[in-house]
Amino acid sequence: MNGNHSAWLFFVLLAAGCPQSATPTATPAQPATLAQAPAPATVNAAQSAAPTDSEPPCTLQTALTPGIPGSPGHLIPSPLNPNGSSELAQLMRTMQAELKLARAAIERGEKVGPLLPTFRKIRCSWPTTATDRNAAFDGYAQSYLAAVKALQEAPPAEAAKAYGRVLDGCRACHEQSCGGAIPAIEALRLPSGR
Numbered sequence: 001m002n003g004n005h006s007a008w009l010f011f012v013l014l015a016a017g018c019p020q021s022a023t024p025t026a027t028p029a030q031p032a033t034l035a036q037a038p039a040p041a042t043v044n045a046a047q048s049a050a051p052t053d054s055e056p057p058c059t060l061q062t063a064l065t066p067g068i069p070g071s072p073g074h075l076i077p078s079p080l081n082p083n084g085s086s087e088l089a090q091l092m093r094t095m096q097a098e099l100k101l102a103r104a105a106i107e108r109g110e111k112v113g114p115l116l117p118t119f120r121k122i123r124c125s126w127p128t129t130a131t132d133r134n135a136a137f138d139g140y141a142q143s144y145l146a147a148v149k150a151l152q153e154a155p156p157a158e159a160a161k162a163y164g165r166v167l168d169g170c171r172a173c174h175e176q177s178c179g180g181a182i183p184a185i186e187a188l189r190l191p192s193g194r
């Protein structure tokens with residue numbers, strides 16, 4: 001493969017992993033049969049995730065498992081990404097759907113359900129482009145997860161502010177890596193602008 005071809009391929013992968021249009025079509029509460037499902041890939045809601053304490057480590061150092069759904073060569077079929085979605089791209093869609101549910105809970109004055117068991121995987125999921133999982137990414141991921149933890153622990157009166165900080169965390173990382181998804185992030189704001 002010559003250099004030009006590699007550059008072109010890189011661009012295509014990058015474009016596929018970070019689409020301009022980021023409209024969710026996901027229906028929550030579907031089973032997590034993502035890999036071989038002929039139907040459009042759907043998000044898996046947090047309720048199926050194991051509790052944080054019993055989970056294996058998930059940091060920048062965690063080795064990713066080849067061959068799992070969303071790994072290189074095993075992208076997850078998706079109506080949104082013609083080439084298929086990486087594990088990380090799929091997680092982004094899951095987080096987007098989960099935060100919509102969280103926003104609705106906040107608007108009803110209810111406590112937000114546990115998010116970390118699913119969201120923490122941001123640090124150990126296969127991205128479309130391997131080099132996207134680097135120290136800078138992980139730094140943003142850690143600040144973001146701190147905001148997610150604060151949200152899930154927030155009493156209802158504090159939840160709107162904590163929710164806004166989570167979206168700020170999404171946005172901060174995307175300003176560095178993938179600007180195309182920022183409109184989708186801003187669309188998750190509460191009517192109050194949080």
Ligand code: HEC
Pocket residue numbers: 016017018019022080081085086087088089090092093095096099126127128129132137138140141142144166167169170171173174177178181184185
């Ligand atoms: C630490 C950095 C980081 C944070 C935090 C982050 N993202 Fe992402 N996001 C990425 C990267 C990198 C990609 C490209 C993923 C890929 O293609 O594998 C991405 C992709 C996406 C996509 C496109 C997914 C697709 O189908 O291709 C959406 C939508 C998205 N993010 C929304 C969000 C939302 C909403 C949040 C907060 C709840 C968020 N992101 C938090 C880095 C981040």
